[in-house]
Amino acid sequence: MIRGVLFDLDGVLYNGEDPIPGAAGAVEEVRRSGVATLFVTNTTSRPRGALVAKLARFGIRAAPGDILTPSVATADWIRSRGGGTAALFVPDGTRAEFAGLEAADDDAVGYVVIGDLGAAWDYHRLNQAFRLLHGRPERRLVALGLTRFWQSSDGANLDVAPFVAALECATGCTATVMGKPSEDFFLQAAARMGLPPEELLMIGDDLRVDVLGARRAGLRSALVRTGKFRPSDLDGDERPDWVLDSACGLPALLANGDH
16 A cells, blocks of 8 residues: 655656646645655755745645755764764755755865766866775765766756766775665655655656665655656566656556555
8 A cells, every 4th residue: 555655856747947747736636645745856956945946836835844855864864873074065055954064174074975066067076076085995975866867958967976986986985875776765765754665656757766776675666758768768677566657647546546
């Protein structure tokens, strides 16, 4: 029995700045049915407040507490480990999620946190992160998700995973992933909803990050044919529990009761 739904954002509810038709109505219909909802995204380019405002423009009600991002999960994780300070390679707006955790200088760094800086990534910035990790095994490399790319109206764009991979290659470090497809991220989402993983459904457009990550954590999964979906996603042996044309098909799936 599915009692909660985790919604990916980009590719499921909107593409960049364009809403996916009917997605807002689908979210409201799921809520009216009594099923709990939580928005889970690997977006680190903007804080939760900006995501709340964006969803509102598309007719979707949300509060900051309704959204789980890798930045929020990472800040909570660092605090749970007794605190410490971090070098933050994240956009300025996202720094607010790490209040009290940013390192004052290089010597104080305990964690090197890598998010989606988009066009702000350059050789100097990447090399700075490398130097903080090189020869410092006590420092932890933290990836805010492992999304490889995201889809915008003008085409595909690199996300955080390629930059994390470069740092892993150069330093020999293995990143701790605090976002999809990390099992811990999905379990943190389940804990926030107060539901066991087996009673949750993840709906996303990325087979590897959304669907397979959720399944490894014990959740059910639905893949939508929007966003970055490609027909070849269904050619392999690993498949979602359901494939939907879009988020609009979710209320009918839940109403069917065959889950």
